[in-house]
Every structure is written in C-alpha cells, then in structure tokens.
Amino acid sequence: MNPPNDPRTAADDDAALRALYGRAQAQISAGTTARLHRARHAATTGSTASPARRSWAWPAAAGFAALFALAIGMQSLAPPAPPTATPAPVLAEADGAAALDDGVADALATYEESPDFYLWLAANESTLLAME
Structure with a gap:
C-alpha cells in the first residue's frame, strides 16, 4: 500500500x-x-425541463374545490324530506318481545347454574389460543 x-x-x-x-x-x-x-x-x-406539464394542476384543483362546494351548497338548500309515519307498536308484538326476553334470561340462567358449560368453555378456549 x-x-x-x-x-x-x-x-x-x-x-x-x-x-x-x-x-x-x-x-x-x-x-x-x-x-x-x-x-x-x-x-x-x-x-x-417541462414547466407546462404542471400548469393544469392548480386550475384543476380549484375546479374540484368549487364543484365540491357547490354540491355541499345544493344539499343544504334542498327541502327536507317529509317525515315518514312510524306504525304504532301492536300489543301482540310487544308481548312476543317480552316472551323472547324471558326466554333469553332463562337460557342465561341455565348457563350460570351449569358447571359443564364452564368446562366446555375452558376446553374451547385452549383450542382457540392454540390457533393464534
């Protein structure tokens, strides 16, 4: 060297x-x-090298902004849609919903009382953790 x-x-x-x-x-x-x-x-x-290529960018951006502002303005000037009449709830439908709620509560109560459910849940949880 x-x-x-x-x-x-x-x-x-x-x-x-x-x-x-x-x-x-x-x-x-x-x-x-x-x-x-x-x-x-x-x-x-x-x-x-070519300044003419970018000369259309500002007018195009201004045009899009004006179009967007016009669309927003047209929406604010449009008359509101007439409200739709909502049907009055029928007593039978309300009774059916109450019966459904009772059924869900009963099903949840059986899970709280059953230790087999928790054993099953623990077994499936370890399987799910192994997949991750």
Missing part, C-alpha cells in the same frame, strides 16, 4: 483516471452527451 501523501502516486492516479475518463467519453453517443448536457444545465439553473 502506498502512502496517501506521496505526490508521485497522486500524479499517477490522476493521469490514469484522466485516461479512463477519455476512453469512456469516446464511447458515449452524441445524443446521450446532449441529453446529459441539457440535464446538467437545467439542474444548475434551477429550471425544470
């Missing part, structure tokens, strides 16, 4: 790199060179 501050080594490396750059530059086509030159020029001046 050569010392890093050796002037002879630095000069030799510089010459070798310049020769390598010259060979690489000779293999690049004229079209590619021109495209690279334009890209470098655009990057150093801060200009974009």
